[in-house]
Amino acid sequence: MLIELAQKEFFAEKKFEGLTDNSLDCYVVFFKTWNEWLVENNIEQLEDLTPRVTKRFLTYCQEERDNKPTSINSKLKMLRTFSKWCVQEKLIPESFTENIKSMKQDTQPKMVKDSDIQMALRHLRRVKRRENTFEARRNYTILVYLIGTGMRLGEVERLAWDDIDFENYLIIIRTSKSRKSQSIPLSESLAKELLEWKHFCEHKFSKFPESVFVTRTGKGISSNSIQLVFQRLKKNLGIEGDFSPHCMRNVYIKNLLKNGANMRQVQLLARHSKIEVTRQYVGYFAHELKDAIDEFNPLRDLL
Structure with missing residues (x-):
């Protein structure tokens, strides 16, 4: 055959x-x-x-x-x-992938420097304020949204305005990785940013788009286009480390842990199926606790 x-x-x-x-x-x-x-x-x-x-x-x-x-x-x-x-289907007698093992890969989450995040946000705010262009507003909102929700790229691509409940501060994810409808909380600060973007779109388009993040024609933006936004930012700002949409999910999880959320809360907010997945992040952020040990040094008054 x-x-x-x-x-x-x-x-x-x-x-x-x-x-x-x-x-x-x-x-x-x-x-x-x-x-x-x-x-x-x-x-x-x-x-x-x-x-x-x-x-x-x-x-x-x-x-x-x-x-x-x-x-x-x-x-x-x-x-x-x-x-x-x-x-x-009995089309072949035996598998043509028999005994082929997967390659070993680095499972360590890719980390983004806080200074790179702050630089990107400052740059986009500055461009948005000076030029007030469609792309500047949209790209700034995309970056803030990814950091503020930890959503996966495909979920952002499919996000519609009907999925956002501003009254109850919830975001509905209708096609999640587990193929179940889920909801995540929407912070007040992110809700404010989204409402500003929505107001801008209402004035920009004669027919209000269904998708939250769109192109100039009002068509939903693709995952590849969002990737390109981050690639251009990285190049234009001279960012040498990791900087991608998926990295923003790691930033979201890291900041939840750094700001005091417990493991179970982070698991639920990140929508990890197993808490072991959440727990693996802790070790990767250990180096960032150096500032904390210096600030809250338990030996300060003893030596």
Whole structure:
């Protein structure tokens, strides 16, 4: 059976099963990359796929495409799912991902310096105040929103004004990572920023957009576009360390812990399925406690 034909059947079944649009899009992008490599290597039939072929493809992704372990493992995960489906459908006798192990990857959360956050906010405030442009207002609000909610990039992309309950200070997440509708609290300070942005959009657009964060045409902004906003900020401000939308989630968790929230509260606010995931952050912030030990030195009056 042709590999591309099997992919189409697999995709249709996953769509029928209710796989999220984001996950389906990931398969579309992945299959495109994989198929291009398969064509270059004259591999067309399912029976031509073996663990050795899979390893060659992953090696190509690592060496030629400069994919990091996280990206390699994501590709391997999709290959495993597709391979398992092919076996279940009796299209092939055995899996072509058998005994292929995931690459070891650094699970340490990427930290952003407080000074870099403050510099970015100052810059965006200054541009917003001087130029009052659409992009300046939107980008500032996006940065504040990510830091103030710890939401994932896909959740921000899908956020609609109807999901924000200003009266009860709640944000509804209708398609979360766990595929359940959830809600997170909205702080008064963030609510104020969002209302200012909403007021600006009401005057900017003849037809008020459904999405909270949009392009100049009123269309919902994509995850890739938000990534580009952060990349440009990093480049323009000369930020050398980590600085990305997902890093802002780590900033959110770090600040909750630093400001006194207990582990259970942080787990609920960050929507971690297991408290062990929350607990791992504590060690990564230990170096920042140096200032605290100097300020509240228990030996101060004893030595």
